[in-house]
Amino acid sequence: MIDVSFLNQLDRFSLVVRKKVTSNYVGSKKSIATGGGLVFKDYRIYAPGDEIKAVDWKVYARTENLYLKTYEEERNLEVHIIVDHSKSMDFGKKFTKFEYASMIGVGFAYLAIKDNEKFQFSTFSEKIDVYNSKRGMGQLAVMVNYLNKMKPKGQSHLYDSITQYKRFIKSRSLIVLISDFLIDIEEIKKALYRFGRHDIKLIQVLDKQEKEIAIEGDYKLKDAETNEEMKTYISRNMRNKYRQMLDDHTAGIQEACNKMGISFYQVTTDTPLFDAFYEILR
Numbered sequence: 001m002i003d004v005s006f007l008n009q010l011d012r013f014s015l016v017v018r019k020k021v022t023s024n025y026v027g028s029k030k031s032i033a034t035g036g037g038l039v040f041k042d043y044r045i046y047a048p049g050d051e052i053k054a055v056d057w058k059v060y061a062r063t064e065n066l067y068l069k070t071y072e073e074e075r076n077l078e079v080h081i082i083v084d085h086s087k088s089m090d091f092g093k094k095f096t097k098f099e100y101a102s103m104i105g106v107g108f109a110y111l112a113i114k115d116n117e118k119f120q121f122s123t124f125s126e127k128i129d130v131y132n133s134k135r136g137m138g139q140l141a142v143m144v145n146y147l148n149k150m151k152p153k154g155q156s157h158l159y160d161s162i163t164q165y166k167r168f169i170k171s172r173s174l175i176v177l178i179s180d181f182l183i184d185i186e187e188i189k190k191a192l193y194r195f196g197r198h199d200i201k202l203i204q205v206l207d208k209q210e211k212e213i214a215i216e217g218d219y220k221l222k223d224a225e226t227n228e229e230m231k232t233y234i235s236r237n238m239r240n241k242y243r244q245m246l247d248d249h250t251a252g253i254q255e256a257c258n259k260m261g262i263s264f265y266q267v268t269t270d271t272p273l274f275d276a277f278y279e280i281l282r
Contacts, residue, residue: 003103010107011114043056081122087125087224088224093207098152104273124161162192174201176203185249201265202262202265213239213243216236267279
């Protein structure tokens with residue numbers, strides 16, 4: 001079940017978090033160019049070629065000098081939150097990976113709403129499912145209810161889903177993509193290239209048990225997405241090989257993100273949500 005109590009912590013932390021988010025990713029994006037806009041910046045002396053209608057005649061009446069008002073143009077950066085809800089995300093004790101990933105997504109939506117920004121929330125497995133988001137805190141409660149009713153299913157088709165989603169990205173955006181990313185690295189790379197030039201945060205959510213695999217003996221393993229089963233003996237040597245393969249996989253994702261200028265983070269479901277956000281946004 002999705003727990004939103006951590007939002008109160010984000011709220012108390014808002015002086016730091018919102019400044020970080022709005023200054024780099026969401027919120028009002030002010031251009032350095034002056035001109036028509038909503039936010040008054042300063043006055044400057046009239047120069048030949050300026051429009052005479054831009055002169056502030058009240059200032060002229062007091063000073064007998066021609067001054068123009070200058071403005072900062074406001075440009076909004078949309079927030080796109082995309083969460084994996086394939087069957088492999090249905091794993092975990094206190095929280096499943098899907099529930100934890102959803103809470104991270106809800107946190108980003110909350111921060112966007114706090115700055116009166118519109119966000120787009122979507123989930124994917126074999127195809128993309130787009131939740132029609134709007135501004136306002138009331139919409140957030142409806143979305144949480146929607147996510148609580150959703151059951152992870154199917155296989156993760158990341159590339160196909162991102163290809164379908166591209167039509168929703170109309171302008172330069174912050175894209176938050178959350179998954180366990182236990183898929184082929186080449187598919188991850190191809191999917192990321194489909195986004196183009198945007199501010200992208202890739203957040204890998206793993207369960208502590210699957211990361212450490214602290215078990216030993218005879219087991220029957222089942223692939224959550226394909227239902228394939230395999231009987232095997234898990235030895236200390238096998239655990240070490242597994243951990244090395246997982247570390248190599250994560251390092252491959254990190255390397256791909258570094259080359260594309262994408263921020264990559266890995267969190268486990270036993271990490272307090274506030275701490276996870278602190279690491280992601282610091």
